[in-house]
Amino acid sequence: MKLRCAVLDDFQSVATTVADWSSVADDVDVVSFSEHFASEDELAAALAGFDIVVTLRERVPFPAALIERLPRLRLLIASGMRNSVIDYAAAERHGVTVCGTASTTTPPVELTWALLLGLARGIVPEANALRDGGPWQSTVGADLHGRRLGLLGLGKIGSRVAQVGLAFGMDVVAWSRNLTAERAAEAGVVLAASREELLESSDFVSVHLVLSERTRGLIGAKELGLMRAGSYLINTSRAAIVDQDALLDVLHRGAIAGAGIDVFDVEPLPADHPMRTAPRLLATPHLGYVSQANYATYYTHAVEGIRAFLAGEPVRRLG
Known part of the structure; x- marks a missing residue:
């Protein structure tokens, strides 16, 4: 049988x-x-x-x-x-x-950059406006060259994201609890003095950490409050690393320029979930590995x- x-x-x-x-x-x-x-x-x-x-x-x-x-x-x-x-x-x-x-680590690396570039250049609203007969240009894109990319985590995925950032001419810094200056230098980036310093100084912050008890809720209201008003957050790692309610709050208040999110506390997202309608959010249905x-x-x-x-x-x- x-x-x-x-x-x-x-x-x-x-x-x-x-x-x-x-x-x-x-x-x-x-x-x-x-x-x-x-x-x-x-x-x-x-x-x-x-x-x-x-x-x-x-x-x-x-x-x-x-x-x-x-x-x-x-x-x-x-x-x-x-x-x-x-x-x-x-x-x-x-x-x-x-x-x-x-x-393979390649798909989440590529999606990270799809989200980051989509946010920086307003791809979705501009494409939708063009298709729907809306205004011809309504956003001013954020430059990557010369801007700071802060990576929370510099493992297999984070280090490859760093390579792309360097190719764009970005200033790349990284932080995790066990990351050393020598390991960061091997990846061609600089070790941030602290998580707080990375959040305060970066124009783009991208999360590439393994979820554990030490990283769960690592980015909460206090940490999001350190980010610049014109900065962007990308999370293609695990939803629980970033406090979702705190993220929704800063997006609604315009405290950061935007977020690119591929992971959520509940998947698939319920139809009435607030992440579906949050402003300044470019969200994808956990496509990182797809x-x-x-x-x-x-x-x-x-x-x-x-x-x-x-x-x-x-x-x-x-x-």
């Missing part, structure tokens, strides 16, 4: 076409869900009959309570090699193997993970 595999949040309905699933077709029936299950009850009901689940990033939590409601579940594959919303101890207790996939190459990698590795599990030799185990 075939095993059943559920692919969650396949919004574009591409999971079974961007990768070759034929190598497991004789043993596994794959069902792709294009709708998001908002509650644990909905998710438990939908997945009750599945032995394998493939989930994207950290969008869907798998706490102990949910795992306990999925007695057939034997393999959980999450894209990427880091996932903070899976209860690994509960998975082990219930005999669930948890595996990951490779991923690219043809990344999806091909995710789902190809998901197939490899299933095949390896069936052979009794799981690969890329998490936990």
Whole structure:
């Protein structure tokens, strides 16, 4: 009897076409869900009959309570090699193997710059005005050359964002709790004296930190209050690093020039969520990792993970 595999949040309905699933077709029936299950009850009901689940990033939590409601579940594959919303101890207790996939840093780097440039040059309002017969030019673009780009985090993604900033002729500074002047210099940037100094002095601030107890709420009302009135904030990392209510407040007050946000406290965003209508906000529906190459990698590795599990030799185990 075939095993059943559920692919969650396949919004574009591409999971079974961007990768070759034929190598497991004789043993596994794959069902792709294009709708998001908002509650644990909905998710438990939908997945009750599945032995394998493939989930994207950290969008869907798998706490102990949910795992306990999925007695057939034997393999959980999450894209990427880091996932903070899976209860690994509960998975082990219930005999669930948890595996990951490779991923690339290129798509979130590119989206970071899409948001930054879109904000700086007023691309969305100008394009909409042109299409709708509105005024011919209504904004004055912010220059990048000679302006300061402040990076909160200089890891794999942050360091590549820095390279692009340097190519634009920007003055790039970076800060994180463990960042040293030597490591910053290796990336061609300057270590900021403090988080506060970076926020006060930067024209553009971009977040590239891993979410942890130390970074949760790192940018709150006090920190946003340090930013210049003409500055911009970009967050393609994790929503919880920036206090969302505080961000909405500064956007409505015009205390900063704008924000480019790709991550939210609730995903997908409810229709009446205030982030959908906030002024000075360029928002995208968590597209940072959504690219043809990344999806091909995710789902190809998901197939490899299933095949390896069936052979009794799981690969890329998490936990």
